[in-house]
Amino acid sequence: MPQADVAQIVQTIATETNTPEETVARIYADTFDSYREDARIQDYLPLFVARKVRATLREKQKSRH
Known part of the structure; x- marks a missing residue:
């Protein structure tokens, strides 16, 4: 995945989750590294990784409150 795409995904998630x-x-x-180890098909990795990152950050925010 191009670095620019990753930067855009990261920026979007950062904005959405503050x-x-x-x-x-x-x-x-x-x-991404964790998922890539077990993935046979990597086409959708960025989608799944972004979803997991959002979920992880939501859980961290819930535990702070």
Whole structure:
């Protein structure tokens, strides 16, 4: 996946969740690496990773309140 696409995904998630881009980028990279290890087909990885990152950040926000 092109780096520009990843940057756009990270920026969008950061804006949606009011989370620093650096934090989102780290979670995204860690999640992507984890998912890539087991994926036989990688076409939809960015979609699944973005979904997981959003869910992770929502859970963290819930636990703060």
